Amino acid sequence: MKIEKLQKIANQLRVEALEMICGAKSGHPGGSLSAMDILVALYFGGILKHNPKQPEDPKRDFFVLSKGHASAALYAVLAERGFFPKKELAGFRRINSNLQGHPTPRTPGVEVATGSLGQGLSFSVGLALAKPQSHVFTLLGDGEIQEGQVWEAAMAAPHFRLSNLTAIVDRNRLQIDGAIAEVMKVAPVAEKFRSFGWRVVEINGHDFTEILRELRNSKNSKKPTAIIAETVKGKGAPAAEGKFEYHGMPLSPEELVAARQNLI
16 A cells, blocks of 8 residues: 555544544543554554454454553554444443443454553563464553563563564653653663664654554564654644643544644
């Protein structure tokens, strides 16, 4: 699929994610928007082996959204790929809906319940060990990597030579309480992963050419790969771009209109 088409899909799905969050009056727009290009590249760029008509296909690759609060982005992508009808998006965060605030396996295409931050990489290490013929991708937030369990998993992956594991860090530099550098510094991120024995690359997380190139390269690596993706929190929504306040706060109706006009 051409880059222009991927960007169009990503922008449309940003709008759909925002509409879900605003409809529920609850959710996490900032990190959903920053991660969208990465998710679209995985699911629409020929990277992730998957079968929407058979979500548990034994030959599939695996994706784990470790930063589970960005569920609106994942749901928008899964619905667009045909894992479930798009009309279900209106049930986001509603009682008894399949689309809860954080992903669970009751949603077709979701492998594991996530959102208790810091656990996704450990789960992905286990998946990579159990499924050596599949590739496992996991997306972490850069605030999330303040959790100690992340670094235990980061130590384990090279030890077990998990070349079929790719960890992507959504490096938007903001978390719910403010700038990551002020709340709890995590830099230098690339050097930390590299010191544990990972193959590490740093990319623009909104450039599809770079994203697709390094996702493909990671599937041919002899080491686990860490992709540090520099992104903008709230990407595409003028009111939310670069503002930590929109980590977990829906846009106003007026801000949603402005975002829709900016993206489509």
